[in-house]
Amino acid sequence: MTNKIEVRDFNFYYGEFHALKGLNLAIREHAITALIGPSGCGKSTFLRCLNRMNDTIRGTRAQGEVLLDGANIYAPAVDVVELRQQVGMVFQRPNPFPQSIYDNVAFGPRVVGMAARGAELDRIVQESLEGAALWDEVKHRLRDHALDLNPGQQQRLCIARTIAVKPQVILMDEPCSALDPVATLRVEDLMRRLAAEYTIVIVTHNMQQAARASDYTGFFWLGELVEFNATETLFSTPSKPLTEAYITGRRG
Amino acid sequence: MAAANQPLDASIPPDEIAERRWGELIIEGVIRVAGISSIVIIALIFLFLLREGLPAFLDIPLRQLFGTRWYPIEEMFGLLPLLVGSLIVTVGAVAISLPLGLTTAIYLGEIAPPWLREILKPIIEVLAGIPSIVLGFLGWIALAPLIQNLGAPTGLTAFTGSLILAYMSLPTIISIAEDALYAVPKEYRDGALAIGATQWQAIWRVVLPAARPGLMIAVMLGIGRAIGETMAVMMVTGNAANIPSLGSGIFFQPVRTMTATIAAEMGEVAQGSLHYSTLFAIGIVLFLISFAINALAGRLVGVEGLRRSRGGML
Ligand SMILES: Nc1ncnc2c1ncn2[C@@H]1O[C@H](COP(=O)(O)OP(=O)(O)OP(=O)(O)O)[C@@H](O)[C@H]1O
Numbered sequence: 095m096t097n098k099i100e101v102r103d104f105n106f107y108y109g110e111f112h113a114l115k116g117l118n119l120a121i122r123e124h125a126i127t128a129l130i131g132p133s134g135c136g137k138s139t140f141l142r143c144l145n146r147m148n149d150t151i152r153g154t155r156a157q158g159e160v161l162l163d164g165a166n167i168y169a170p171a172v173d174v175v176e177l178r179q180q181v182g183m184v185f186q187r188p189n190p191f192p193q194s195i196y197d198n199v200a201f202g203p204r205v206v207g208m209a210a211r212g213a214e215l216d217r218i219v220q221e222s223l224e225g226a227a228l229w230d231e232v233k234h235r236l237r238d239h240a241l242d243l244n245p246g247q248q249q250r251l252c253i254a255r256t257i258a259v260k261p262q263v264i265l266m267d268e269p270c271s272a273l274d275p276v277a278t279l280r281v282e283d284l285m286r287r288l289a290a291e292y293t294i295v296i297v298t299h300n301m302q303q304a305a306r307a308s309d310y311t312g313f314f315w316l317g318e319l320v321e322f323n324a325t326e327t328l329f330s331t332p333s334k335p336l337t338e339a340y341i342t343g344r345r346g
Numbered sequence: 347m348a349a350a351n352q353p354l355d356a357s358i359p360p361d362e363i364a365e366r367r368w369g370e371l372i373i374e375g376v377i378r379v380a381g382i383s384s385i386v387i388i389a390l391i392f393l394f395l396l397r398e399g400l401p402a403f404l405d406i407p408l409r410q411l412f413g414t415r416w417y418p419i420e421e422m423f424g425l426l427p428l429l430v431g432s433l434i435v436t437v438g439a440v441a442i443s444l445p446l447g448l449t450t451a452i453y454l455g456e457i458a459p460p461w462l463r464e465i466l467k468p469i470i471e472v473l474a475g476i477p478s479i480v481l482g483f484l485g486w487i488a489l490a491p492l493i494q495n496l497g498a499p500t501g502l503t504a505f506t507g508s509l510i511l512a513y514m515s516l517p518t519i520i521s522i523a524e525d526a527l528y529a530v531p532k533e534y535r536d537g538a539l540a541i542g543a544t545q546w547q548a549i550w551r552v553v554l555p556a557a558r559p560g561l562m563i564a565v566m567l568g569i570g571r572a573i574g575e576t577m578a579v580m581m582v583t584g585n586a587a588n589i590p591s592l593g594s595g596i597f598f599q600p601v602r603t604m605t606a607t608i609a610a611e612m613g614e615v616a617q618g619s620l621h622y623s624t625l626f627a628i629g630i631v632l633f634l635i636s637f638a639i640n641a642l643a644g645r646l647v648g649v650e651g652l653r654r655s656r657g658g659m660l
Pocket residue numbers: 108111113131132133134135136137138139140151299
């Protein structure tokens with residue numbers, strides 16, 4: 095397998111606060127990479143660095159390189175709008191737009207100017223909803239308001255909205271934390287299927303989720319990447335005492 | 347609410363509970379009286395208007411009442427010129443203040459850096475406090491000559507009034523619209539940006555629709571401000587009770603609004619005369635118009651709209 099993303103000597107600052115310290119890691123293509131660690135250790139910050147969502151926060155500064163297919167996304171010539179079409183993001187709290195189900199999914203294709211109307215758009219919407227395992231539940235009510243869906247469905251709608259622009263990477267920041275266990279399992283199943291086509295990076299607080307749903311796991315601690323390895327290895331034989339303490343503490 | 351069904355805290359002695367209940371009852375009573383009295387007062391105002399203005403509707407044939415001639419001295423009470431005058435001035439004011447107000451709100455709320463917003467917002471709110479007579483005066487000595495220089499036969503025109511009114515309603519529109527934009531959860535913007543929308547696309551396709559109910563209210567209040575304003579308009583619109591001739595120059599002729607008519611003539615009429623009750627009839631028409639605007643705002647926004655615009659992220 096090839097590396098989709100390579101992070102080299104990466105530092106990130108919120109003003110004076112040094113939030114990410116000297117990160118080096120590689121994210122494999124078509125794999126699910128989980129990021130774990132205690133609250134405030136920088137998981138979300140790191141995730142948001144991968145599609146430069148942190149650019150929207152004033153006073154932040156990034157240093158080092160993040161290579162997407164070998165090209166540095168922090169290079170001056172990079173168009174962040176284009177970057178975010180390639181590296182999509184699903185948030186912790188489901189955030190469908192207050193519009194119809196259809197319009198939510200069609201949003202991306204419309205704004206990025208893909209095949210933007212009629213039957214072609216219908217097809218993209220259907221494929222995306224199928225891809226997000228939501229089609230069967232909503233196919234007869236596409237014009238309904240998205241906020242009438244339950245949280246689990248809303249989150250899958252957000253996933254559909256993200257894959258509608260055909261990104262290469264999908265970033266997910268604790269996508270299941272607002273969902274009940276059944277809805278959580280559905281999203282995990284979905285991730286597994288999506289991994290065939292996309293590269294997935296997921297932040298999670300839930301050790302079990304990282305252990306059962308991911309191929310690789312990175313453990314963050316106070317802005318540093320303590321350990322990064324195949325999920326099985328990291329959970330069965332962690333090489334750092336800190337990792338072991340964390341995963342056993344959280345398990346027990 | 348769930349809390350209402352909870353058993354009372356057993357640790358509080360019974361007499362203290364009774365005391366609290368009394369307190370609650372009194373507060374509830376005061377609030378109820380306040381609420382009802384505002385309704386009663388509005389009803390009384392309307393009844394008073396009706397009592398004074400009704401004779402006009404009864405004694406003047408409707409054809410004349412809605413006719414094109416307002417010559418009180420000759421007992422000609424046609425309201426049409428005044429209605430048209432108000433309409434033209436208001437439409438002009440809204441046409442100017444709406445785009446300006448909304449774009450300013452978008453700039454303040456979405457684009458301007460925080461330090462600039464901190465400076466601009468208070469300034470705009472101060473503008474709202476300038477007395478209308480001062481603006482009218484400014485319009486008269488500064489704006490009118492300017493407009494005359496542009497080639498209008500006189501500087502005191504409907505357009506002059508529209509400009510002054512637009513300026514007066516801008517602070518209201520800007521500040522309410524900015525609040526509406528501010529209330530749109532950041533998550534919506536992030537959601538749009540995170541799939542490759544530009545900032546402008548996020549604003550136009552997500553933030554503005556989500557803020558629509560609040561923006562509508564801003565617009566409606568702005569219109570309400572414009573239609574009800576008297577002094578400034580009286581000073582700068584020329585006060586000619588004619589229906590302006592149609593055409594491109596329609597905004598550049600003197601007009602007289604309903605409010606200005608009441609203010610200008612009320613001092614001269616004999617109480618109880620037909621002229622007197624006609625002025626009240628104008629008041630009734632104004633009242634009904636503002637009532638209609640409010641009702642329309644309610645319909646456009648709707649309870650559903652408000653719930654939808656915020657409800658998703660609560
Ligand atoms: N916008 C911001 N401005 C300043 N500091 C921030 C900002 N966002 C996060 N931080 C700080 O950066 C650090 C990392 O935050 P981050 O949200 O990435 O942690 P996290 O690992 O995602 O935590 P959680 O598990 O609670 O989501 C924290 O100390 C946090 O206080």
